[in-house]
Amino acid sequence: MAEANKIRVLVVDDSILFREVLARGISTDSNIQVVAKASDPFDARDKILAFKPDIMTCDVEMPKMNGIEFIRRLLPQYQLPVIVVSTVSEAVFDAMNVGAVDFVTKPNFQLVSSVEGFINELIVKIKIAAAAKVKLPQVMVKDNAVNNQILSKKSKIVAIGASTGGTEAIYNLLRRFPSAFPGVVIVQHIPAVFSNMFAQRLNSSTALNVKEAQTGDYLEQGKVLIAPGEKHMKIKKVGGRYRVECFQGDKVNGHCPSVDVLFESVAMECGRDAVGIILTGMGYDGARGLLSMRRKGANTIGQDEKSSVVYGMPKAAYNIGAVEKQASLDSIPDILFSILR
Template sequence: PQAGPRRRVDAFLPPAAPRRVLRTTDRIVAVGASTGGTEAIRELLGALPPDAPAIVISQHIPAAFSKPFAERMNRSSAMAVCEAQDGQYILPGHVYIAPGDRHLIVERDGARYRCRLNDGPPVNRHRPSVDVMFRSVAQNVGPNAIGVLLTGMGDDGARGLLEMLEAGACTIAQDEASSVVWGMPGAAVRLGAAQHVVPLNLLARELLAMLAERSRNRAVG
């Protein structure tokens, strides 16, 4: 939700060099969205197989609606979808949606990852903030991640997507034609943060292709 003065992510989660990434097969896909995002997320999740890598989502949504939204996504997706809980380990085949009034942070615990929820002030006037989640993924997951920025008003997530790219992650932005509002993904494109700009109906295919390519590269390396 929007509230108070506009705070940048630096005031909440300070910049830091990405941590050394341990050898792990676990991938994390981080998805940010706002206006039009609930339908875009439904379409994306509905096209992914049950064994897809773990997905963390920050969608700008009122607190009362995030849990029902997660429950609806769980019914329509082959993956297991839930509202994220503090300290919850992040597992393949599962989707974790930020509660509507808390920031979702991805934390590393050895070679595993888990969700951390935070009641800190809104960033970019939002809590959850996509920039907060993307920065935590950049710092703690680095090249094991893929960042996806979907339709939404404003620019929350654009800078975080750039930080993910700079940390070695793959990055995708939804294209203008398929976006309800091309604010957030458009800002990411203008920053040079998006390696790929993809229509919504092809996004799941692109995501799976990127994951397969990274797996092949790891096997060769």
Template sequence: MNPIKVLLVDDSAVVRQVLGAALAEDPQVRVLAAVANPLLALEPMKTCWPDVIVLDIEMPVMDGLSFLKKIMAERPTPVIICSTLTEAGARPTLAALAAGAVAAIAKPKSNLRELLHDTKTELLHAIRLAAASRPRVAPVARHPLETAAPGQRLVAIGASTGGTQALESVLAALPANAPGTVIVQHMPEKFTAAFAERLDSICAVHVREAGARQLVRRGEVLIAPGGRHLQIKRIGNNFWAETLDGPLVSRHKPSVDVLFRSVAQAAGARARGIILTGMGDDGAAGLLAMREAGADTIAQDEASCVVYGMPKEAVKKGAVARTLALGQIAAAICAA
């Protein structure tokens, strides 16, 4: 197998030196170049196009987001954002994910040499995942559907790699009176609140990060907070969303399986489960539980996925009643 060709773009000489050396130790990775800004990256890209780009956001000459948009417009390539995961940095990183980046990992602000060695395993995993992905800028429907079918239903959605784009595409197409929707998107802490805020600004439905305990209402979307599981309980004729701490489930917190299993128990045939693009198998078992409880279950099709991992595993388990292209999912959410 040919090594994965990686281009490292970061204005910190220490980051370039330490990460470049760490990546070079892996025989499955070949570092094409480690450069200080996007303009310097253009030269090595003329002779050898990278399989994966590891990109900082805040840089002189040209910022990472502008470079990312240029790359995605000209030749879509897997890009990993490597930045500090702070509240102040969440919005630009989310903007990068919306623009086509396939992943974001933490870059420490201090003790760089020591801490970047701890980042090596996470970065190598992200690089292998990115190399297997098919990045694209998902078209976003800015005009929501005209009507939504009557009847109270609960919609549960799970997503991972590529999910930020996919969710933006789906939610922006929903009408203001769409069914109450709960979502698990694999995302670090401090990102989910900013992600919900961004979606709320472009959607007719109201999107927010889920709190400790709240009612799921028509026209509202609740996103599981990073680092906490989200589950649904039924009280009378209403559905309530609750967040809780606990161990990793299917290697994730929040876990799609936790959400889907709780929806299967609480909502049964009144629910619709949707699994979108993502690596791994989180959500497959939970979606099967939903289908066995009488829920309608949908998987995003392979052609429109950035990573056809989670949907594929759900299909293999027999958890999926039907497979739809990304552009068809908003209409499916609103169908009776």
């Protein structure tokens, strides 16, 4: 690939060893060019001006200024897609909250396979980020959660699927749901070590009871079940209730958990007593499952292009006729409330 067509990457990390490992690793891909490396946010700012990168990878823990504060200050001036590289920590969600596009976890340097897996994952995410839109954090208005009393169709369940940009999109939906909202099942493409952390974060920041799903959990009013990383999740109707099953399996559409696996089970078990929502993400996972849901009588909603960080999964679903209504992220809760009234 000609140099002019390569994805230009700035690598920011305070460890010279890690900078070199990361830079050399991702440079093995013919589509990527590391144009500069920086040791701290102030060095990175100068390198951004000098080299005009397309993507920046950024550590969270750095001298002079932490990565989260750097991203918060940077993005209003330079809307550059940022991939956070961090140890296992809830700080990655703080970084997403201030505008980062995605995150990866630092590898165990004593295991060659861990480093190789990290490099391969980062290469994929750099390519996705190159097509992503930077979403600046917005000032949160008072949550206009609908009154519990007007949700008459509490027997319905809501199934949500998302990938890149999904952690913030899901939060912005759930924060507007009341405590008596119908049961919700969610597949977010996320590493196993972060799915429980993500669920706990949502549990503490919304009116809902949110947890990482386990086989045997039942969907209940006000409860949200997040598929565990590296496990598929299905629902099964048992009597008049819905129970989840979580299990290891081959990747479907390149993912485990897979949105399609969840949506297909919802179509089979719930029929018209469900609402399916496909949110931001790269690829086509969830499209066929959402179509199955619609064919079984479920209401289906797709996030629109303008509000998506990556308009891949919603576009794939829309193109095959799986999406009944397409809307901005801000409008989806109101559509849901009208369905549930």
